Amino acid sequence: MAFTKAKIVMAGLAVTAVCIVAPQQLKAQVPEAQMDGVMGQSIEDETVYESKPDLDTLIEKNAPVFGNRTSLKKASSYSSAFLNASFTTAGDYTSATYYHKADYADDELVNGIDVSYWQADAALKKKYSKDRTKWTQTGLDWESIHGAGIDFAFVRVASRDTKDGSIYRDNCADSHIQGAVSNDINVGLYFFSQALNETEAREEAQYVLDMIDQYGWNVSMPIIMDREAGANKRLTAGKLSKTKETAVCQAFADTITAAGYRAGVYASYAWIKNYINTDALYDCSLWVARYNNTTTSNTKSGTPYSDVAYDYEFWQYSSAAKIDGYAGSLDANFWYKDTSEQTTGLKAADGASGTVNLSWDSVSADDVEGYQVWRSDSDQGKYTLLKTTTDCSYTDTTAEGGKVYQYKVRCYWTIGGNAYYGTFSSPASVTTLPKKVSGIATQTRTETSLGLSWKQTQGAAGYQIYQYSAASDQYEMVADVEGESTSYTVSGLTGATEYKFKIRAYEKNNDNVLAGSFSDVYSDVTLPGQVNLTNVSATGTSSVKLTWKAVDGVTGYMIYRLDTATGEYRQIATVKSARTLFYSDQKLAAGKTYTYKVSAYKTYRNKNYRGAYSAEKQVTTKKAEKPANPAKVKTIKLSTKDAAVTVQWSKVSGATGYQVYRLNTKTGKYTKIAAVKGTSYRNTKLKKGATYRYKVRAYKTVNKKNYYGAFSNTTAIKVK
Known part of the structure; x- marks a missing residue:
């Protein structure tokens, strides 16, 4: 929840009015002895501090820890210089008016609290008053806390004892954290530190990191090293120099940042001023405790804010805040959230097919949650949100080809469930190329x-x-x-x-x-060229030969013949070689006219592409001629043995075979009794003593037709 900020520009009577009213407001809210805040204590010290004694009982006499503790009511006036270097807000949870350094005027002012097991459930605290390890349940109604405007909380997770230096957990931490996160409150952690050297500082930081791993906490704010001293405390007795104290703080911060978290140091106004070299700290936020209505010393004159020249991110301004969701008092804090971060280095380049490739520099703020990409074009006339991303690049695949687009990018944070935005980058313009041609x-x-x-x-x-x-x-x-x-x-x-x-x-x-x-x-x-059918000739009474010239680049040729019955050409053959330039058409009718044409073809991707037909050519098969009859079989010879007659004759040139005839005495006619290829025939199973007459003729088969020669002379023989 951000405050409404009003920067003071006052003169004359307006200044006088403030001088009178502001001290009275503070006096009612903050006791003199608590101008410098403190937050964490050991078990023993917490018992003492719970009753809130005078601050002098918590520090060594004359120790220069808390600096000037003069209350605001003793200040003579608010100088014009101070007022002009400040802006004010009314306390939401106190009755005071707070003066803020003008350097933070453009920052978002966010409300927060810090808690430990002192804010555990009241019933548990009463039941286990002597065993604080049992204080495990939060005593805050976090939904109401958030509803009252609290957007962040620092939760103590562990402490180092102020006497023996042992580390112990705050067993209420997990309950606090779960309640806060589930109600959209951003959470940071703090460790009550008594580290006397860098080794102990790293040990404390690692202890917190191990707890995060164990519980799986969602930590979106810094992890804080809480540096406090007082009577009988280990840190006070250590008497660290300013250089050594700064090194201890830096060792804690380095361990935290190396693990990917933000780090910070909490201390009072005086402790930071006297014991921390703020110029030497890096990657480490400052959280100043100052129970006052300003972070400066109590005097509101001289050079404004000269005593707090360092930058601080958080200010713990009260330990007596009254907030819905908790019956007691709470520590209240301001967070000066700088959201002026501008995204830089935005580049837009048109990629393939009309896409636009965007890239930009990472914003230096560690807690940036992500980036918004905005786009405008000539059709829209305004910017619209295109994409939210955690990367520093984005490819716009929704861009249309052939258009002019403008892009701008800004970072954002999510605090208390609300988004806070950085400054937009300078716009980047790109003319998208047409998309990739398709559908050829x-x-x-x-x-x-x-x-x-x-x-x-x-x-x-x-x-x-x-x-x-x-x-x-x-x-x-x-x-x-x-x-x-x-x-x-x-x-x-x-x-x-x-x-x-x-x-x-x-x-x-x-x-x-x-x-x-x-x-x-x-x-x-492309299609093959036209075939030049050079010749079609009859090679016999039943065959035709076609020849043609080669066509370059083809796979083969297709042969077509006219079907006279339908009047259409029918493919009769495929020559599957580009080198074969002839075809013989067989089994045709003698003396018949046939018409042919030929085309070349090219096989490409399993498909045949045919070229133009050749010119038609006709041919007539040769007519069939009657062949000459075989010659007459010359004199035949007969012989008999064992009731059989053997007929023999001489070979006739060109004869396919011979037919043997025998006289049938009953009919008086010759009957064919055999057809043989050779020049003899044995007629068996004859009647002994009977006489038989024979004659023979040759025949020739042409086109399945027989042609016969003259019969031989008849010859008779009596069977023995």
């Missing part, structure tokens, strides 16, 4: 051209078509298509050849051509 396809295809088309790219003023050149081994632009056209025919190509293309869209910014990313490579093939 072939619409037309010839022997010498490929007609390409593609999807329209938003914002494109035109397209550039590039073709791969084997001669230069690179893509060369072959066309510039202006306007909204999304097609182009590339001509002058060679048949049956693969070609590769890339296309990119471009826009024009004044006289500058801004080209987008190239498309993926697109490749396709």
